[in-house]
Amino acid sequence: MQLVLEKRTERSNTIALVSPLIAIGLTIVTMTILFAILGKNPFLALQAYFIAPLTDSYSLQEIAVKATPLVMIAIGLSLCYLANAWNIGAEGQFLIGAVAGSWIAVKTQGTDAGAWVLPAMLVLAAVAGALYALIPAICKVKFGASEILTSLMLVYVADLFLDYLVRGPWRDPHGFNFPTTAEFDPVATVPLLIEGGRLHLGSIIALLVVAAAAILLGRTIKGFEIRVVGAAPRAARFGGFNANQLIILTFAVSGALAGLAGIIEVAGPVGHLQPGISPGYGFTAIIVAFLGRLNPLGILIAGLFLALTFIGGEQAQIAMKIPLDVTKVFQGILLFYVLACDSLILYRFKLVVPNRQVTRGAG
Amino acid sequence: MELVEAIILSVLAASTPLLIAATGELVTERSGVLNLGVEGMMIVGAACGFGGAWLTGSIFIGALFGIIAGVLMSLIFALMALGLAVNQVATGLALTILGVGLSGLIGAGFVGERLTPAAHLHIPGLTDIPLIGRVLFGEDAFVYFSIALIIGVWWFLYRTRAGLILRACGDNHVSAHALGYPVLRIRTLAVMFGGACAGLAGAYLPLAYTPFFIPGMTAGRGWIALALVVFASWRPGRLVVGAYLFGAVTILQLHAQGWGVGIPSQFMSALPYLATVIVLVLLSRARTGGSTAPAALGTVFVPDR
Numbered sequence: 001m002q003l004v005l006e007k008r009t010e011r012s013n014t015i016a017l018v019s020p021l022i023a024i025g026l027t028i029v030t031m032t033i034l035f036a037i038l039g040k041n042p043f044l045a046l047q048a049y050f051i052a053p054l055t056d057s058y059s060l061q062e063i064a065v066k067a068t069p070l071v072m073i074a075i076g077l078s079l080c081y082l083a084n085a086w087n088i089g090a091e092g093q094f095l096i097g098a099v100a101g102s103w104i105a106v107k108t109q110g111t112d113a114g115a116w117v118l119p120a121m122l123v124l125a126a127v128a129g130a131l132y133a134l135i136p137a138i139c140k141v142k143f144g145a146s147e148i149l150t151s152l153m154l155v156y157v158a159d160l161f162l163d164y165l166v167r168g169p170w171r172d173p174h175g176f177n178f179p180t181t182a183e184f185d186p187v188a189t190v191p192l193l194i195e196g197g198r199l200h201l202g203s204i205i206a207l208l209v210v211a212a213a214a215i216l217l218g219r220t221i222k223g224f225e226i227r228v229v230g231a232a233p234r235a236a237r238f239g240g241f242n243a244n245q246l247i248i249l250t251f252a253v254s255g256a257l258a259g260l261a262g263i264i265e266v267a268g269p270v271g272h273l274q275p276g277i278s279p280g281y282g283f284t285a286i287i288v289a290f291l292g293r294l295n296p297l298g299i300l301i302a303g304l305f306l307a308l309t310f311i312g313g314e315q316a317q318i319a320m321k322i323p324l325d326v327t328k329v330f331q332g333i334l335l336f337y338v339l340a341c342d343s344l345i346l347y348r349f350k351l352v353v354p355n356r357q358v359t360r361g362a363g
Numbered sequence: 364m365e366l367v368e369a370i371i372l373s374v375l376a377a378s379t380p381l382l383i384a385a386t387g388e389l390v391t392e393r394s395g396v397l398n399l400g401v402e403g404m405m406i407v408g409a410a411c412g413f414g415g416a417w418l419t420g421s422i423f424i425g426a427l428f429g430i431i432a433g434v435l436m437s438l439i440f441a442l443m444a445l446g447l448a449v450n451q452v453a454t455g456l457a458l459t460i461l462g463v464g465l466s467g468l469i470g471a472g473f474v475g476e477r478l479t480p481a482a483h484l485h486i487p488g489l490t491d492i493p494l495i496g497r498v499l500f501g502e503d504a505f506v507y508f509s510i511a512l513i514i515g516v517w518w519f520l521y522r523t524r525a526g527l528i529l530r531a532c533g534d535n536h537v538s539a540h541a542l543g544y545p546v547l548r549i550r551t552l553a554v555m556f557g558g559a560c561a562g563l564a565g566a567y568l569p570l571a572y573t574p575f576f577i578p579g580m581t582a583g584r585g586w587i588a589l590a591l592v593v594f595a596s597w598r599p600g601r602l603v604v605g606a607y608l609f610g611a612v613t614i615l616q617l618h619a620q621g622w623g624v625g626i627p628s629q630f631m632s633a634l635p636y637l638a639t640v641i642v643l644v645l646l647s648r649a650r651t652g653g654s655t656a657p658a659a660l661g662t663v664f665v666p667d668r
Contacts, residue, residue, distance in 0.1 A: 005448055005665050086452055139640070143648040148399065148452065149590045150643055153636040156583050164629035286456055325467030325578075332461025336443060339454060343447040347665065 005347040012345050019341035020291055020302070026341075027334045034329065040320055048319050049312035049330075059315070061198040063307045065269050068206045069094070069261035069278075071303035073285035075213045076254025078294040082217075084230040085247040089136060089151030090258040091282025092158035093129040097259020098266040099162050100128030102273040105188035106170050106181055117187045121263055129259015130252040132158070137251035141244040147251075155282070163275050170273065180274035190268035202264035207300075209257060214296040226250060258282060279310065280328075287335045290342075306331065370614060371498050375506055376572055378610025380405075380564040382509045384588035385595070385602055386516055387560020392592055393520060394553035395533035396444065397661035399455025402585025403462020404436040404558050405565035410470035412566025413576040417473055422481045426505075426566050433562015434555050436462060441554045445547050448663045459585070467578045474576060481505065481571040505567045510603075512560070517599040529553060533657035536664040546664055561585065583636065590639045594646055596655040612638050 028046065035042040053059040073090045080087040101121035108117050136151040163179070172182040193199040217223035229236040229243050236243060261281070266273050288306050292299030313327030384401055391398050411432035416425025436458060443454045481503040484490065489500040520526040529549055531539045536546045564584070569576040587609060595601035616631035 005446075007665060088456060135640075139644050139647075143644045145640075145643040145647040146590075146593060149586060149593070150640045152586050153583070153590075153639045156636040157633045160629040160633045164627050167629075168627060283456075283460060287460070290453060323468055323471055325464045325471065328464025329461060329468060330464075332457055332464050335457040335460060336439065336454075339449045339457060340443055340447050343449050347448060 002352050004350055004352055005343075006350045008346060008348055012348075015341070016293070016345045019345065020293065020298070020338060023291070023334060023337035023341045024305070026337045027330065030333050030337075031326075031330055034326070035322070038322065038326075040322055045316055045320060045322060048316040048322075050308065052315050052319075053308055053311040058198065059311055061194075062311050063304060064203050065198050065200065066307035066310050067303040068200075068202045068268075069265050069281045070285050070288050070306055071206045071300055072209050072261040072264075073254075073258045073282060074288035074292065074299045074303060075209050075296060076250075076257035077285055077289045078292070078296070078299060079213070079217075079226060079250040080254050081289060082230045082294050083226045083243075083246045083250045084233070085137070085140075085250050086148045087133060087136070087151050087251055087254050088148055088286065089133070089153075089155050089282070090254065090285055091278060091280065092151070092155035093133050093255040093258035094262040094265075094278055094282050095155075095158040095162050096132040097125035097129035097262030098273060098277060099158075099165060099262075100259065101125035101263030102170070102181060102184075102266055105184045105267065106273075108188065109182060109185055113185075113187060115187060117185070118190065118267065121188060121267060122260060125259045125263035126256040127259070129262065130256040132259070133251045133255020134248065137248050141247055147247075159275075162273070162277075166274055172272075178274075181272045183272050184267055188267060189271065190264055198269070200264075200268045202261075202268050205260070205264065206303075210296045210300050217296065222249075258285075284310075284331055287331050287338070290335060291338050293342075368494055368497060370618065372501075373614045373617070374607065374610045375498070375502065376610075377613045378606045379506050379509045380567045380572065380584055381588050381591060381609055382603065382606035383505070383512060383567065384561045384564035384585060385591040385606060386509070386513050386599070387557035387564075388588055389592050389595065389597060389599065389602060390516055390520070390529070390560075391553045391557035392660055393533045393597060393657055394529050394550045395536055395657055395659040395662070395664070396550050396554055397451045397455065398437065398440055398444075398458070398554060398557055399452060399589065400436065400440055400458025400462065400585075401557070401561045401588050402581055402583065403459035404433045404561035405462075405568075405581045405585045405588075406466040406579070407436050407462045407469070408433045408562030408565025409568050409580055410466035410473070410565075410576060411562070413473050413476075413478065413569035414469060415566075416478055416570055417476055422478075422570050425478075425570050426563060429562040429566025429570075430559045431562070433558040433560070433565065435558075436562070437554045437558020440558070441551045445550055445554070445664075448665050450663070451661050463579070470576045470578060474578070476575060478570065478574045480574040503571050505563075505571050513599050513603055520599065530657070533659055536659045536662070540664075540666050546666065550664075561588075564588070587635060587639055590643055593656075594642055596646075597657060609635060609638070 032042040035045040053063060073094060077087060077090055101124055104117060104121045104124060135154060136147040139145040139150050140147040166179045166181060170181045172180055190200045190202055225241045226246055229241055229246050266277055270277055284306055288299055288302045292302035309327055309330055313324055316322040317324050384405055388401055408429035412425045412429030415428025416422050440454055440458050443449045444451045483501050483503050486500050490496045520530060528544055532546050532549050540546045565581060568580055591602060591605045591609065594605040612635050616634045619631050
């Protein structure tokens with residue numbers, strides 16, 4: 001007997017709805033086993049990961065703070081992936097946005113620059129992120145170079161460029177030689193929503209981005225074009241949709257969102273530019289996009305869930321000495337299960353008994 | 364003269380992991396499968412390779428651990444992309460994300476430990492020939508193996524029936540299936556070969572290149588190996604040229620830093636990545652007449668029954 005895949009006659013909407021939940025369930029089972037292998041009590045570990053962060057106000061705010069960049073980047077990536085354009089360099093666009101926005105903050109430091117500083121930083125970061133994302137998009141459209149590889153290579157370049165700036169020209173002269181800029185002035189800082197809390201204006205911006213994406217995809221012709229180009233390229237050609245133009249557009253939008261997320265992170269929770277401002281947001285956002293089924297509302301939920309794993313991971317490290325890398329393993333396994341479960345939307349398993357005379361043993 | 368020899372030796376050392384990983388990926392892609400998880404398989408290979416060598420004291424067993432780790436990782440990919448017909452790009456990315464986490468977890472106990480690096484060949488007389496002696500007769504086993512590997516792959520792909528069938532699967536899986544070839548089984552084997560090579564390439568880094576393990580030590584080499592396969596137009600001969608060229612770029616930036624060229628070190632370090640982008644653009648542009656990629660590369664195949 002043999003287990004084979006069989007294409008469903010139509011996609012299963014039930015599985016489309018429950019597949020992320022199945023994936024999360026399977027991931028938690030796998031993690032239980034992994035914790036046991038690491039010699040940690042799985043129940044305490046799971047509790048530290050998923051329950052403890054939900055029990056106090058500080059952690060809840062921190063989840064929203066971590067979810068902000070994840071959701072913003074993932075919304076942009078989902079547009080790319082829907083249009084079958086593979087931007088995997090969001091991490092680089094995030095860093096370049098952070099650098100470009102910080103430029104204004106660094107240059108206006110200590111001057112009596114007014115309230116225009118923060119808006120200007122946000123705009124410049126979005127523009128820089130978009131331009132940086134346009135490099136792989138144009139290389140793809142004009143020359144046919146794989147956008148996957150070029151966008152990924154540019155992550156390393158952006159990382160090194162940021163490193164150069166904070167160790168060289170932008171280093172804080174009073175920073176005891178640490179590779180960091182000086183703390184940004186109050187006019188160059190993203191305001192907090194609650195005095196003394198952690199939640200900041202960026203989370204509101206992320207919610208607006210989710211709403212805008214939902215309208216774009218659900219209510220506009222452009223959104224329809226994006227979905228058709230990705231799902232049925234041949235139909236899109238007959239419809240006269242310009243696939244290349246959509247690659248440029250989706251890359252630019254996702255770059256802008258990643259750049260915006262970058263400056264919000266730097267001018268918000270971090271407060272200055274330094275290496276290591278991102279624990280891999282640009283890559284985790286890929287998981288968020290898929291876990292959220294490339295759907296704006298789904299991405300919002302998925303972003304909050306993955307933010308929970310970041311915070312839970314930190315708490316589990318402090319409370320139980322569980323290595324931080326477990327969080328990355330968790331995220332990787334989760335993406336595998338999400339993709340595997342998604343396969344069941346289009347296919348189903350079928351047991352077949354080979355009806356040949358010659359049996360080749362149990363296959 | 365001493366300097367020229369030193370540069371050639373370091374270029375060979377820097378090129379070898381790229382060549383081994385890219386050779387494996389070339390075979391995988393020739394069977395029609397795009398496995399973007401090379402970086403993930405490499406970094407797990409590096410962690411397991413170091414762990415194996417450190418626990419047993421044998422570089423050979425370390426390399427073996429690296430290969431096994433790479434194969435196990437590639438089997439996850441095969442299960443997903445071939446068994447469950449999942450999008451290959453997304454699966455490859457997932458493999459890299461998982462690999463980075465796993466390697467950190469596996470390697471955590473070994474950070475800070477040092478190994479005696481892999482021994483170099485020494486044939487009295489031959490190795491002592493100035494300039495070419497150490498280059499030809501004084502390398503470690505990995506370097507010789509990488510060259511044997513690429514020649515073996517060339518012979519397999521172009522001179523054997525099995526190689527022809529593998530290429531057929533990569534160019535048109537429907538026809539290959541209609542002819543009665545087990546497309547998915549052949550592709551699984553090709554993916555496993557790619558995993559073995561990536562694992563070995565990763566293990567090379569802590570076993571021969573630098574005698575210790577640091578998290579993230581592959582530093583994008585897996586991705587550069589992927590670009591090399593494109594650079595080589597999926598041909599083994601050009602892969603050798605490409606790998607040594609990229610190795611040379613890596614070494615050039617190291618030496619330029621050493622000579623105190625007045626360029627910030629970060630800009631020099633960015634060179635291999637920028638070179639990859641530029642090369643991809645130039646090559647893709649030159650190839651407007653038609654793609655040289657295997658025609659079925661990256662497409663999902665579910666056999667009819």
